[in-house]
Amino acid sequence: ENGYELWLRYRFEENVVRRNEYMQYCGGGIAAPEALKDGAAHAELKRALPVILGKAFQANNARAGCIYLGGRDDHPAIATLIGSDELAGVGDEGFVVRTGSWEGRPATVIAANTTRGILYGTFSLLRTLQLGEPLEEMHLADAPKLRHRLANHWDNPVRGSIERGYGGKSIFNWGELPKRIDSRLHDWARLLAAMGLNGVAVNNVNTAKNDLEGWRLLTPEYLPKLSALAGVLRPYGVKLYISVNFFSPMIVGSLDTADPLDPGVRKWWQAKAAEIYKTIPDFGGFLVKADSEGEPGPLKYKRTHAEGANMLAEALAPHGGFVYWRAFVYNARGDRTPQAYNQFKPLDGRFDKNVLLQVKNGPVDFQVREPISTLFGAMPRTALAGEFQITQEYTGQDKHVCFLAQMWSDVLRFPLKGEKNDMRMWNTTGAIAGVMNITDSPNWTGHLLAQANTYAFGRLAWNPDTSPDAIASDWTRLTFGRDPVAEKTIVSILRDSWPAYENYTTPFGIGMLSDRNKHFSPDPAGRGSVHNADSKGMGTNRNVAKGSGYAGQFSEPWRSRYEKPETCPEELLLFFHHLPYTYKLKDGATLIQAFYDRHNEGVAAARDFLRRWETLRGRIDKERYQQVRKKLSEQIGYAEEWQRSINDYFQKRSGISDTKDPS
Numbered sequence: 045e046n047g048y049e050l051w052l053r054y055r056f057e058e059n060v061v062r063r064n065e066y067m068q069y070c071g072g073g074i075a076a077p078e079a080l081k082d083g084a085a086h087a088e089l090k091r092a093l094p095v096i097l098g099k100a101f102q103a104n105n106a107r108a109g110c111i112y113l114g115g116r117d118d119h120p121a122i123a124t125l126i127g128s129d130e131l132a133g134v135g136d137e138g139f140v141v142r143t144g145s146w147e148g149r150p151a152t153v154i155a156a157n158t159t160r161g162i163l164y165g166t167f168s169l170l171r172t173l174q175l176g177e178p179l180e181e182m183h184l185a186d187a188p189k190l191r192h193r194l195a196n197h198w199d200n201p202v203r204g205s206i207e208r209g210y211g212g213k214s215i216f217n218w219g220e221l222p223k224r225i226d227s228r229l230h231d232w233a234r235l236l237a238a239m240g241l242n243g244v245a246v247n248n249v250n251t252a253k254n255d256l257e258g259w260r261l262l263t264p265e266y267l268p269k270l271s272a273l274a275g276v277l278r279p280y281g282v283k284l285y286i287s288v289n290f291f292s293p294m295i296v297g298s299l300d301t302a303d304p305l306d307p308g309v310r311k312w313w314q315a316k317a318a319e320i321y322k323t324i325p326d327f328g329g330f331l332v333k334a335d336s337e338g339e340p341g342p343l344k345y346k347r348t349h350a351e352g353a354n355m356l357a358e359a360l361a362p363h364g365g366f367v368y369w370r371a372f373v374y375n376a377r378g379d380r381t382p383q384a385y386n387q388f389k390p391l392d393g394r395f396d397k398n399v400l401l402q403v404k405n406g407p408v409d410f411q412v413r414e415p416i417s418t419l420f421g422a423m424p425r426t427a428l429a430g431e432f433q434i435t436q437e438y439t440g441q442d443k444h445v446c447f448l449a450q451m452w453s454d455v456l457r458f459p460l461k462g463e464k465n466d467m468r469m470w471n472t473t474g475a476i477a478g479v480m481n482i483t484d485s486p487n488w489t490g491h492l493l494a495q496a497n498t499y500a501f502g503r504l505a506w507n508p509d510t511s512p513d514a515i516a517s518d519w520t521r522l523t524f525g526r527d528p529v530a531e532k533t534i535v536s537i538l539r540d541s542w543p544a545y546e547n548y549t550t551p552f553g554i555g556m557l558s559d560r561n562k563h564f565s566p567d568p569a570g571r572g573s574v575h576n577a578d579s580k581g582m583g584t585n586r587n588v589a590k591g592s593g594y595a596g597q598f599s600e601p602w603r604s605r606y607e608k609p610e611t612c613p614e615e616l617l618l619f620f621h622h623l624p625y626t627y628k629l630k631d632g633a634t635l636i637q638a639f640y641d642r643h644n645e646g647v648a649a650a651r652d653f654l655r656r657w658e659t660l661r662g663r664i665d666k667e668r669y670q671q672v673r674k675k676l677s678e679q680i681g682y683a684e685e686w687q688r689s690i691n692d693y694f695q696k697r698s699g700i701s702d703t704k705d706p707s
């Protein structure tokens with residue numbers, strides 16, 4: 045029990061009644077057309093069922109029912125139990141899972157229009173079995189709400205390090221590919237499919253900086269290696285993408301320009317794309333960080349982002365590929381928050397159809413709290429992809445538990461035009477990307493509870509309306525089993541972890557207070573910190589009246605609400621406003637005392653996580669109990685360090701002491 049199995053942890057069903065029911069519906073074997081017999085869905089069922097049902101599971105148990113996989117043409121059982129309209133309704137990636145009876149025996153059907161749909165249906169059925177839920181009268185039709193669901197790895201090919209990777213090193217050993225394919229890579233592909241993702245970019249968006257050399261993936265030497273990875277992903281319905289360097293025609297090729305309007309440069313990219321597709325016909329496309337943090341881009345040639353992106357789109361279009369062009373572009377001088385909107389909004393309608401503009405959830409950089417990016421909803425003629433960070437760069441890395449599902453859900457469900465309007469952030473986008481947190485560590489993520497974030501991202505990418513609490517409880521039961529006390533306790537820790545982390549680090553949306561490079565420890569006086577504290581007050585004016593105007597980029601009602609401190613939601617008060625330390629909050633407390641209180645409460649919560657976890661001794665296996673216990677006890681030390689450092693700093697800055705200082 046080292047956590048390697050993630051939430052795909054199949055175990056014998058101990059409840060006899062349940063097991064007998066499962067036996068009736070699935071114990072008689074798997075019926076599938078030839079094309080699916082060697083596939084991933086079939087393999088997953090063969091892996092899981094004998095474990096869940098035990099010895100009783102046998103292919104020709106005449107008394108038990110079969111699982112039928114396929115489309116309506118594949119078996120009369122499927123045609124009988126699943127209507128054609130219903131199946132058509134789930135589209136390319138959806139599925140219908142239904143139990144019923146066929147030829148006088150119970151039966152289970154997993155029907156879909158594609159192999160990928162069958163695979164998702166299989167994972168869904170297995171989840172039902174793992175959770176011990178009833179099969180009788182099961183009838184579930186489901187399909188993903190977003191078309192493109194991507195993992196972004198920030199792995200550096202040459203060094204095997206991971207940008208903002210915390211649990212360990214990269215799982216990709218490019219040196220041994222394509223000859224040797226590590227078994228972990230197959231498990232990785234399976235993990236992506238179990239998350240419901242259909243694409244993955246395998247290298248860091250920084251391709252040149254610090255000799256990271258990700259640009260090398262476009263050299264001929266790497267093509268067979270990429271092809272091997274694509275081969276691992278293919279059975280799982282996941283397309284391979286790579287991050288590319290905008291200067292590739294000069295670095296990889298021998299041109300003396302990378303100007304996107306230069307015909308030679310365009311030809312170079314077209315030939316490169318053709319070369320890739322010849323070997324990898326289902327290649328996904330390119331992810332690009334351009335004109336950002338030292339990565340080159342079209343601005344060097346006085347061309348726009350649209351001109352840069354469209355050049356790549358033109359090369360990929362004949363093959364059905366996509367360009368993900370990142371909007372994380374800012375100038376270090378001045379407030380960064382309004383910049384992406386100012387730069388990209390005027391380009392609305394100028395991007396080719398196969399370009400997706402990939403926008404981080406907020407305007408700063410994956411902070412524990414930010415308002416949503418104003419680009420969402422502002423570019424109706426451009427395809428947008430929302431970018432989220434699963435790896436916990438600013439949210440505790442692999443050392444703090446910080447379950448992010450609620451934050452992501454708040455962003456995805458954000459009512460861009462106000463609560464009365466149906467428009468939500470997610471339904472203005474067609475894609476979602478998550479910066480991955482998996483590594484070569486035995487349990488993939490370092491902190492075992494960080495697996496909950498990996499899982500949650502997949503569930504929300506599939507259906508952004510899924511409730512974070514439901515995700516937390518499913519994950520807990522799938523990962524730790526079905527002890528109700530364990531479930532309640534772990535879910536409570538997950539649910540309280542994000543607010544606790546926010547409290548002892550940066551409450552009220554104050555900004556960045558961490559050290560400049562690692563983004564882990566408190567460093568309020570350091571150069572990386574953005575809080576604009578002076579002797580009178582703290583926070584940053586980003587309204588129209590006094591500040592950088594970020595509030596003004598929102599639609600109503602948000603623009604007016606954020607503009608004034610009286611109507612600004614308290615959790616974002618200091619994000620939008622510089623306020624006196626003695627400013628009175630709604631409950632009558634002064635801002636500075638409330639700020640200290642939040643830090644003190646956050647530490648108390650971190651201590652309580654350990655106390656709650658310790659009630660689980662004997663309820664879950666020792667190995668994972670100890671793993672998490674160790675992390676939670678270390679977290680207390682880090683939380684205390686934050687509380688001390690931030691409260692001390694602001695007491696000095698403001699000259700006002702913490703009247704409730706617990707120390």
Ligand code: BDP
Pocket residue numbers: 207208249250333337372409410437
């Ligand atoms: C920041 C990270 C940096 C990334 C950058 C990005 O600190 O490592 O390269 O974002 O998203 O959060 O490009």
